[in-house]
Amino acid sequence: MTYVEPGGSWRPFWPVAGVVGLLVVVDLLLPGRGVPSLVLALAGCALGAVLGHTLMVRRAWTVRVDAEGADAGLTVGRERVPLADVDAAHLRAVTVGTAGADAGAAVLGGGGSLPRGRAGLPLRLIDGRTVLVPTRDPAALTTALLAALRDTPDGSRGRKGTLGS
Template identity: 40%
Template sequence: MTDGPVLYAEPGSTRWPLLWGPAFAGLGAGLEALTGPVHTVQWLVVGIGLFGVFALWVNVRRKVYRVELTPLTLRQGRETLPVKDIERVTDVGVAPGAKVLGGGWTVPRKTVEVPVRLDDGSTVLAWARDDEALTAALVRLVEEQRGLGE
């Protein structure tokens, strides 16, 4: 089931860290070739092992730090907020102890908080690396909802 077109997205992590393990193993094998015999099997095991570790790391980051906004939902990490529950995005004060979307205690590192007032009067903290783009997309959606609702 799809929620419609993606209006704003941050993947949480790129896939390029998957190359770190094989690159390290290739560099190690290359340096070893300069000094004597190369232990090919061991370097293959190191490259494959590090690839597996980084694959797990990238996969977790892509689930936990992903941001995706569609016309129906705002997904922050593993938490999904229906857009219809959002009342206001601009001029929202941040209350101490406001809930952070996505389940963390604070917004993730290298992201900026975007305070959002819900229709029940509570304030939650959305977050994004490009907070201005997320805010602009949310404002457009909330205004469209008001225009359709009236």
């Protein structure tokens, strides 16, 4: 099972690409001088800036939960937390509102604060630190994390070796 929440959308890119495309078409259809080269250059620069920003946001803030394989973990941008390091009891307490984040908790993915439009899902690690996971849908991320952790009633994580130990 894999849960992926993209860090950004392509929506800002398409209107700018449409305007640049319209300018190119107008330049080709107009007889004579057409659209000034400075306007085309500025439109191209704007398209490049929007493309760069969209790619950066998608790389930096995409949240991914991989539950399968030896590399099972939560990834936000370039930061990765193995699922074995997540305190599932604290995550369940967060869902009922009896637990939260420590003051000054670090934001996964880098940066000192949460990106605009995202909430911070508090996650306690087994070493006692609390981190915030930037997400647009905390309920869906919580469900994915709890399903990936597969806790059993005796407190073990439900992962066993090849010999059942």
